[in-house]
Amino acid sequence: MQDLPRHRGKRNQLANEVAQKGITDSTVLEAIRTVPRHLFLDSSFEDHAYQDKAFPIGAEQTISQPYTVAFQTELLDIKPGDKILEIGTGSGYQTAILLYLKAKVYTIERQSELFKKTRLFFKKMGYRPKKMVFGDGYKGLPEDAQFDGIIVTAGAPEVPKALLSQLKIGGRLVIPIGTNTQIMTIYVRASEKEFKKQELGSFRFVPLLGNKN
DSSP states (O other), X not given: OOOOHHHHHHHHHHHHHHHHTTOOOHHHHHHHHHSOGGGGSOGGGGGGTTSSSOEEEETTEEEOOHHHHHHHHXXXXXXXXXXXXXXXXXXXXXXXXXXXXXXXXXXXXXXXXXXXXXXXXXXXXXXXXXXXXXXXXXXXXXXXXXXXXXXXXXXXXXXXXXXXXXXXXXXXXXXXXXXXXXXXXXXXXXXXXXXXXXXXEEEOXXXXXXXXX
């Protein structure tokens, strides 16, 4: 598939739509206007790629709704050079948005099929996360901590303590918490042992996978 003027026009419409839903960060909106979402989907979904909807990507996983991607990204408050850990690489669309914002991205995927497919896609497209790992998102990447931000793109029944411990002081963890529906939750590390928590509305995500033990 190619990235054509009609795709760019649809991305402009999509960015306008997520802005109307409350996204105000101009760099996040620019990322939505720029990253070619249709390339991250099966070609059969090409005509629907710029609807504000989630779609299946195989292995019982989905590519998140663009508004959700924009909302989580805006909550991270990324500055160029920030070290960001992404739990759930999936199709790679969220990764590409983070890279557009000039973050140094470390990303973990639990599904072997998706990991292999997305890693090949990144190489083909020239997307270069700092590290892409096949592994358990509940554990994070302790060897690469501390992170300015951590984004979890699947629903967790509770906040994994390992992820909280891998945040820098002042760092942010953006995570949907719950089983059937999730509450988007942000934790800001105020000190070595203190975290400020804020809850920001209901969402629907696929479950976060991994051996929690």
